[in-house]
Amino acid sequence: MNKRISLLGVALMLCGIIPSAAQGILGGHVTGNIQFDGQISHRDTIIGADDVPKKLLSNIRTDILYTNGDFSAGLRYEGYLGPMLGFRPDYEGQGIANYFVSYRTQNFAVTAGHFYEQFGNGMTLRAYEDRYLGIDNALRGINIMYRPFNGVILKGVIGQQRYFWETTGLVRGIDGEVNVNSLVESWKDAKTQLTLGASFVSKYEDNDEIISSGIDGYKLNLPQNVGATAVRMDLSSGGFGLQAEYAHKGQDPNDLNDYIYREGDVLWMSASYSKKGMSANIQAKRVDNMGFRSHRTEKYKEMLFINYTPAISKQHTYAFLSMYPYATQSTGEMGLQGDFMYKFKKETLLGGKYGTDVHINTSLITGLDTTRIGGRGTNGYTSDFFSTGDLYYGDLSVEIAKKLSSKLKLAATYGYVVFNPIIEGHEGDLHHNNVVVADLTWKINKKNSIRFEAEWMGSDSKYDATVDDKRCGDWIMGLVEYNLTSAWFVSLSDQYAYNDGIGNYYNLSVGYTKGATRLQLGYGKQREGIICIGGVCRNVPASNGLTFSLTTSF
Numbered sequence: 001m002n003k004r005i006s007l008l009g010v011a012l013m014l015c016g017i018i019p020s021a022a023q024g025i026l027g028g029h030v031t032g033n034i035q036f037d038g039q040i041s042h043r044d045t046i047i048g049a050d051d052v053p054k055k056l057l058s059n060i061r062t063d064i065l066y067t068n069g070d071f072s073a074g075l076r077y078e079g080y081l082g083p084m085l086g087f088r089p090d091y092e093g094q095g096i097a098n099y100f101v102s103y104r105t106q107n108f109a110v111t112a113g114h115f116y117e118q119f120g121n122g123m124t125l126r127a128y129e130d131r132y133l134g135i136d137n138a139l140r141g142i143n144i145m146y147r148p149f150n151g152v153i154l155k156g157v158i159g160q161q162r163y164f165w166e167t168t169g170l171v172r173g174i175d176g177e178v179n180v181n182s183l184v185e186s187w188k189d190a191k192t193q194l195t196l197g198a199s200f201v202s203k204y205e206d207n208d209e210i211i212s213s214g215i216d217g218y219k220l221n222l223p224q225n226v227g228a229t230a231v232r233m234d235l236s237s238g239g240f241g242l243q244a245e246y247a248h249k250g251q252d253p254n255d256l257n258d259y260i261y262r263e264g265d266v267l268w269m270s271a272s273y274s275k276k277g278m279s280a281n282i283q284a285k286r287v288d289n290m291g292f293r294s295h296r297t298e299k300y301k302e303m304l305f306i307n308y309t310p311a312i313s314k315q316h317t318y319a320f321l322s323m324y325p326y327a328t329q330s331t332g333e334m335g336l337q338g339d340f341m342y343k344f345k346k347e348t349l350l351g352g353k354y355g356t357d358v359h360i361n362t363s364l365i366t367g368l369d370t371t372r373i374g375g376r377g378t379n380g381y382t383s384d385f386f387s388t389g390d391l392y393y394g395d396l397s398v399e400i401a402k403k404l405s406s407k408l409k410l411a412a413t414y415g416y417v418v419f420n421p422i423i424e425g426h427e428g429d430l431h432h433n434n435v436v437v438a439d440l441t442w443k444i445n446k447k448n449s450i451r452f453e454a455e456w457m458g459s460d461s462k463y464d465a466t467v468d469d470k471r472c473g474d475w476i477m478g479l480v481e482y483n484l485t486s487a488w489f490v491s492l493s494d495q496y497a498y499n500d501g502i503g504n505y506y507n508l509s510v511g512y513t514k515g516a517t518r519l520q521l522g523y524g525k526q527r528e529g530i531i532c533i534g535g536v537c538r539n540v541p542a543s544n545g546l547t548f549s550l551t552t553s554f
Contacts, residue, residue, distance in 0.1 A: 028068030033553040035061045039084045041545035047503050048470065048528055049542040054082040060094070061131070075099040086531070086540040087134040088300060090164040097165070098138060107147040115143040117157055119175040119199040122308035123247035123266055123290075124228045125157070133531065133538050135302060138162045139171060151182025161294045161304055169294025171306055173201035192237040202227040203294050203306060211259055211297075213377040220259055220377055226252045228292055228307065241272040247290070247307070253376070254296035257289055257331055260380030264289035266309050277343040284336050285312045288368060288383060291330035302538055305330075311535030312337045313363040313393060316415070319495060320435045320457040323471050324419040325532035326365065326393040334388055335365035354403035362396040391430065394418045407444070413437040424530070426469065431461040447486045453479040453493075462500040470528055470542070473501020487513050495527065503527060517552040 038058045043051040060079035066072065079094035080087065100113030116138055119125040129136040141159020148154065155175040160167035177197035181187040207222040230247035246267050253259035265288055272281040292307040309328050312335040316322040340360045344351035367389030370381040397415040404410055415435040421428045440452045454477070461472040479493035491509040507524030528542040 028066055030066050032064040036550045037084060038548045041543040044544040047525055047542045049544045057082040057084045059084050070105050071103055073101045085543050086538060093165055109145040111143040114138045114140050117143055120197055120230060120232045121245050121268060121310050123245055124199045124201040124230045124307055125173050126308035130533055133533055133536060136162055140167050151179035153177045163304060170204040171294060175199040195234040197232045199230045209297055214375055220253060222253060223251055226250050239274045244269045249290060249292055256291040259376040260378060262289050262379045266290045268310055279341045281339045283312055286334045287330060288332050314361045318437050318455060319477055320455045320475060321415045324417055325530055327532055327537040328535035329423060332368040333365055337363040357401040359399040365393045366391050392420050392423050407442060409441045411439040426467055431459060433457055433459045449483045451481040463502050470503055473497045474499040520549045522547045
């Protein structure tokens, strides 16, 4: 009750400030946005869509920001009056979910309330939000940034993580970053630039849970404080770049690792080169027992992560290439990714009149080669640093984009994906998929265009009712999208499993935009599957019905 009263008090205070500011009494500036998403779904036994008792599901969000010079304050209202399919039922309810006040100058900043922060690549701390994944692990507490002199930035945070409508755990962290060239006057404008950084983050958690050691009468002695340390570098010279970060975590028995006491670490490296018309990048990553969460017994695998390990596979946009997205395995994985882009110049043999863009990307991810030495309460396993385990995921995509005329543009893509169902908790053989995509855009005039998309996927997987993975089999897809008068668009698509699969998923969408307001309606079927963004994933159940979305800003 006291917590709800405090939230209401903050809301009333800010709501009192905002109208006054808008009237010019306090000065300043008010901005905001509103988003309303809704869904109506009915039972469909073929695709596995269950009946929805509430019929209308809705996610509502309003952000309001007040700024006045160096001062800012804001709040967010959220309403989940029947969370949309794929969002955790714990979101049910409505209220002020986020609020803050902040003071910021060039060399100093402090935020009290809810805030988002990331140290380096996020390997020790990443407090962030992704509304489409239903993830918001904002910290509620204090966030301070201080720049003692040019090129040096210090940060400190302390707070509790948001967990649906509550907060939990206690997270504390410090981070420092220095641009080495800024320390020496003669180095400031050098071609080679070097930035170094380091961070330390710890969590505190009561050890009042009784976790059995597996031996009758004995329970595990759980650490109340767990720390993680990281060091990083960013080196650039002309078109060359080299980035690396290493993080280490202390003993952290939890539900993800089945309560073993093995310490964790992660190493990520990236090397790149770019010049006009060409770029190349290669990344490598090794993760070992690096799941770092503020609550060791958390039941939802995507929730309450304090840290983040960067994804090392491409985030595909085409439907069949993204049908088997890869979720980062925080318990252990090794991977490589290569990316190459080249533009053939105009008026050359391969460039033609308008030039030709080629984009090649490939990744390979495996598990670790481990030797088990015990169960919960022990170090669990040993692992050779350079040895690999089972194949988890691999892909190769080649995309060629070419302007055929002043009004026609074609993008053609071939992709190959190999996927191990074990990473989703299923048994079975590897899935091997070949994907072909043709994407043609015709610009009719300045305000009208039409886009055609055709996809085919051939797979060696077959639908098995006992596993019920509705992605299996061979698929075809067609899409037509018409944009007219720069305000309206209409889209019609259909995905059909024509061999060894199940399902026919059609969708009709209509959208209208006027100024800062956008309305979109859709009707059709959604395949059950997994949505991933940056290696973070959530399950999406099947649905059949109407969806709508209204967004506006002011």
